[in-house]
Amino acid sequence: MKQPRYAQWSQTSAAAWAGFAAELSDATGHDLGLEQNGGYDLHFSEESLEATVSQYEVLKEKLGGDYPFEVLGHNALRREEPAIGPKVVGAILHRQDGHANPLNLLRALADDVRRLGGQVLTGKHVTHADKPDLFRVSCADGTEVHARKIVLSAGLGAMSLGPVLGFKAPIRPQRGQVMITEKLPKLINRPSLIARQTDEGGIQIGATNEEVGLNNGVTQTGLSGLAAEAVAAFPSLAKAQLVRSWGALRILSPDGLPIYQESPDMPGAYLVTCHSGVTLAAAHARFLPDWLEGTDGAPNLEAFSEDRFTLS
Amino acid sequence: MKTDSPFREIDPQSDHVLVRFEEEDLMLPLGENLAGALLVAGVMPFRHTPVSGAPRGPFCMMGACYDCLVLIDGMTVQACMLQVAEGMKVGMPSADRVHDV
Amino acid sequence: MYNVDLIIIGAGPAGMSAARRAAELGISVLILDEQPVAGGQIYRNVDRASAVRSDILGKEYTHGLALTKGLHHDNITLLKGAVVWQIEEGTRVAFTQNGTGALAVGKRILLATGALERPMPLSGWTLPGVMTAGAAQILLKQSGIACQGAVLVGSGPLLYLIATQMVRAGVPPLALIETQTTRDLLRSMRHLGGALRGWPYLVKGLRMLWELRRAGIPRHVGATGITIEGDQAAQAISFYIGKSAHRIECDTVLLHHGVIPNTQAARSIDIPHLWDAAQNCFVPECDAWGRSAVATVFIAGDGAGIGGAKAAAFAGEIAALEIAHDLEGISRPDRDAAARKLRKHLAIECAARPFIDAAYPPYAGAIAPQDATIICRCEEVTAGDIRRFAGLGCLGPNQAKAFGRSGMGPCQGRYCGLSVSQILATANNISLDDTGYYRIRPPLKPVTMGELAAMAASEINEVKE
Numbered sequence: 113m114k115q116p117r118y119a120q121w122s123q124t125s126a127a128a129w130a131g132f133a134a135e136l137s138d139a140t141g142h143d144l145g146l147e148q149n150g151g152y153d154l155h156f157s158e159e160s161l162e163a164t165v166s167q168y169e170v171l172k173e174k175l176g177g178d179y180p181f182e183v184l185g186h187n188a189l190r191r192e193e194p195a196i197g198p199k200v201v202g203a204i205l206h207r208q209d210g211h212a213n214p215l216n217l218l219r220a221l222a223d224d225v226r227r228l229g230g231q232v233l234t235g236k237h238v239t240h241a242d243k244p245d246l247f248r249v250s251c252a253d254g255t256e257v258h259a260r261k262i263v264l265s266a267g268l269g270a271m272s273l274g275p276v277l278g279f280k281a282p283i284r285p286q287r288g289q290v291m292i293t294e295k296l297p298k299l300i301n302r303p304s305l306i307a308r309q310t311d312e313g314g315i316q317i318g319a320t321n322e323e324v325g326l327n328n329g330v331t332q333t334g335l336s337g338l339a340a341e342a343v344a345a346f347p348s349l350a351k352a353q354l355v356r357s358w359g360a361l362r363i364l365s366p367d368g369l370p371i372y373q374e375s376p377d378m379p380g381a382y383l384v385t386c387h388s389g390v391t392l393a394a395a396h397a398r399f400l401p402d403w404l405e406g407t408d409g410a411p412n413l414e415a416f417s418e419d420r421f422t423l424s
Numbered sequence: 425m426k427t428d429s430p431f432r433e434i435d436p437q438s439d440h441v442l443v444r445f446e447e448e449d450l451m452l453p454l455g456e457n458l459a460g461a462l463l464v465a466g467v468m469p470f471r472h473t474p475v476s477g478a479p480r481g482p483f484c485m486m487g488a489c490y491d492c493l494v495l496i497d498g499m500t501v502q503a504c505m506l507q508v509a510e511g512m513k514v515g516m517p518s519a520d521r522v523h524d525v
Numbered sequence: 526m527y528n529v530d531l532i533i534i535g536a537g538p539a540g541m542s543a544a545r546r547a548a549e550l551g552i553s554v555l556i557l558d559e560q561p562v563a564g565g566q567i568y569r570n571v572d573r574a575s576a577v578r579s580d581i582l583g584k585e586y587t588h589g590l591a592l593t594k595g596l597h598h599d600n601i602t603l604l605k606g607a608v609v610w611q612i613e614e615g616t617r618v619a620f621t622q623n624g625t626g627a628l629a630v631g632k633r634i635l636l637a638t639g640a641l642e643r644p645m646p647l648s649g650w651t652l653p654g655v656m657t658a659g660a661a662q663i664l665l666k667q668s669g670i671a672c673q674g675a676v677l678v679g680s681g682p683l684l685y686l687i688a689t690q691m692v693r694a695g696v697p698p699l700a701l702i703e704t705q706t707t708r709d710l711l712r713s714m715r716h717l718g719g720a721l722r723g724w725p726y727l728v729k730g731l732r733m734l735w736e737l738r739r740a741g742i743p744r745h746v747g748a749t750g751i752t753i754e755g756d757q758a759a760q761a762i763s764f765y766i767g768k769s770a771h772r773i774e775c776d777t778v779l780l781h782h783g784v785i786p787n788t789q790a791a792r793s794i795d796i797p798h799l800w801d802a803a804q805n806c807f808v809p810e811c812d813a814w815g816r817s818a819v820a821t822v823f824i825a826g827d828g829a830g831i832g833g834a835k836a837a838a839f840a841g842e843i844a845a846l847e848i849a850h851d852l853e854g855i856s857r858p859d860r861d862a863a864a865r866k867l868r869k870h871l872a873i874e875c876a877a878r879p880f881i882d883a884a885y886p887p888y889a890g891a892i893a894p895q896d897a898t899i900i901c902r903c904e905e906v907t908a909g910d911i912r913r914f915a916g917l918g919c920l921g922p923n924q925a926k927a928f929g930r931s932g933m934g935p936c937q938g939r940y941c942g943l944s945v946s947q948i949l950a951t952a953n954n955i956s957l958d959d960t961g962y963y964r965i966r967p968p969l970k971p972v973t974m975g976e977l978a979a980m981a982a983s984e985i986n987e988v989k990e
Binding site: 430431432433434435436437453456457460461463464468469470473475476478479480481482483484485486487488489490491493499505507 | 559561566575577578581608641642651652653654655656657659660661663664665667668669670671672673674675694695696757758776777787902903904905934935936939940970971973
């Protein structure tokens with residue numbers, strides 16, 4: 113979040129989200145549960161709050177002042193979030209933050225791609241890709257698909273397929289354990305990294321950051337740690353029932369930011385990878401096609417090329 | 425919510441104690457299974473679902489289906505996994521979120 | 526923290542017999558059970574049931590007293606009301622008892638988690654007043670509660686058993702609506718030869734049917750198109766026999782079309798499961814001792830494949846022998862000699878199974894429910910929704926979660942998992958093995974955030990021997 117170009121890119125996406133959500137809901141009938149009333153960065157000590165504020169001040173300066181945030185002390189925060197606990201000293205309120213229902217987003221996109229004539233082949237394991245003339249994608253079951261352009265957006269699958277298409281694809285998994293409570297009456301107004309309440313009522317808590325390779329398991333110590341932090345932030349959560357948890361693998365580049373890269377060896381092949389696909393969904397739907405097609409309106413994504421990992 | 429119950433005790437054994445379900449005072453057998461005791465007392469439904477507001481009551485009686493959820497001491501708990509205690513206050517969970525009943 | 530040789534999850538017939546056998550071989554045993562009294566569902570509350578109740582429930586029920594008595598042994602600790610919600614490393618079990626989270630570590634774990642009613646999604650099955658037939662029997666065992674004017678729906682011996690118990694309790698059911706057909710019975714006949722080895726079960730079955738007939742209980746056999754009617758609660762049930770429509774007014778409907786292994790715990794630790802076509806359910810892969818692919822974890826009883834209470838008890842003992850052998854409590858020849866006898870009994874117990882499975886198959890109308898029927902009771906996802914997910918490229922139950930929340934509620938998919946797998950397998954024309962099942966994640970049962978948070982503190986690591 114502290115890199116200026118990424119901050120801009122996610123701001124661009126945030127600004128496009130409302131229109132994107134409206135269009136997608138109109139086309140598919142799925143409400144994406146979008147709320148853009150801001151989000152918090154909650155702090156349990158004055159020191160960490162101050163340190164974070166000064167980092168954001170630097171970022172704001174780099175962006176020429178275009179990075180709105182407010183600092184709320186405990187009492188101000190409590191007026192916004194009556195369920196907040198006494199251990200939270202304050203929060204940074206990012207007005208542009210929001211959240212959406214990722215499952216509804218998935219379903220709406222799955223519907224809309226087909227509605228617009230896209231073909232989706234599921235259950236395919238891509239084993240190879242090359243470019244004898246057109247691109248040729250080969251699957252384990254013998255399926256071959258030919259195309260003029262190819263976008264590699266296979267998540268961690270790009271670790272193996274990336275080099276085949278001439279990318280470095282320096283990505284790694286990072287585990288985030290997440291948990292969800294039963295559906296509860298409204299308790300939390302704005303999302304934070306500690307807890308957010310979905311439009312369906314469940315409160316999503318977490319995630320952890322763990323370097324454990326491809327292990328996507330859930331640990332009791334991980335869950336207990338997340339629960340302790342969430343209960344410290346919102347004490348009434350102590351009585352909430354946890355109904356689900358999972359271990360998700362983030363797709364991280366060395367600096368944690370997205371990679372948008374055209375293959376130097378095989379022009380027409382693009383690597384697109386990030387770990388904030390919901391935040392960036394609007395930008396990916398609205399502006400990335402211009403970049404893939406190389407139109408005049410293409411966003412400048414130079415800062416997210418793979419080159420940054422060799423230069424530094 | 426109280427109806428004539430089709431459920432009845434065939435060999436009553438326990439003393440009955442005061443339990444409150446929502447706004448209603450019930451006399452239930454001490455130490456017996458709470459879901460069963462509520463059924464005999466004619467309580468139905470036990471709750472409305474948070475998804476559609478549909479009424480629900482006990483289904484499996486073995487702690488697996490989570491349809492007999494009630495609210496006790498601020499927690500949603502399975503009535504079929506609890507015993508009746510004197511002075512218990514039982515509510516319907518998340519009643520304030522019920523949409524379109 | 527508890528530290529023992531063997532942790533047994535579930536104090537039903539498999540768990541209790543395994544505990545006794547292991548304890549006798551010098552193994553320290555911790556049993557974790559959710560109920561306030563040992564017995565499992567089949568022998569539920571057997572220690573406390575009155576004479577009246579025991580008479581109604583019969584000798585098959587009081588047989589459980591021998592097993593509960595067997596738990597009185599110095600090597601056995603029974604924790605009642607203990608709800609297990611996570612298993613890690615094949616040795617570490619997290620559970621909640623009396624509102625407090627705790628840990629137990631064992632060199633071996635035996636999953637004796639028994640069976641669940643096979644989900645029977647019908648139109649109206651979520652209405653208040655609709656329960657599983659097993660639920661009605663539990664009410665009788667646990668609380669001496671009988672239900673007047675109920676209609677029993679489905680197929681299988683348990684349906685007859687509960688009906689006869691209701692007759693004895695003075696609350697005869699209004700009717701039995703049975704879904705098996707004459708063709709099913711004919712098809713089952715090829716298993717009859719083998720079933721004769723298990724003749725006591727066949728005799729018992731015939732005796733129950735005779736008892737129901739004498740009590741004048743109407744039986745509607747070969748029912749289709751079953752629908753439960755009602756707005757706020759069940760009011761009537763309608764169905765067809767052949768082309769003739771029937772309707773019975775009733776406020777209680779009891780559903781049953783067989784039981785399936787409760788595999789939640791086994792699946793949560795990635796033990797592989799296979800589709801069992803004869804039993805129409807997934808079963809965990811285990812060797813002849815009940816050992817799973819996780820070498821420290823064993824499975825015995827109905828949780829490893831449906832065999833019934835007596836078979837479960839023998840399987841529990843067999844697993845205990847191998848566990849004791851692992852831990853040097855018994856020599857190989859002694860283990861094998863003891864196991865040989867047990868396996869002979871086990872084979873006799875299971876002899877009638879293929880006949881029963883073929884004669885009383887699941888109700889076809891609940892295996893392929895109508896589009897409007899709710900499949901996931903928690904998240905209220907319908908069969909039509911799931912078929913639509915398949916149309917969007919959803920190949921398996923885990924994707925179905927992402928597409929529409931099925932299996933994401935508090936029951937963790939216990940009452941929709943099998944239906945979702947079967948609907949997707951049919952819609953995509955893919956085998957059940959390739960379609961698979963939900964990935965089960967902790968918590969196996971909901972646990973409060975407060976309980977979890979308290980375990981972040983270190984005092985829980987104190988060792989209790």
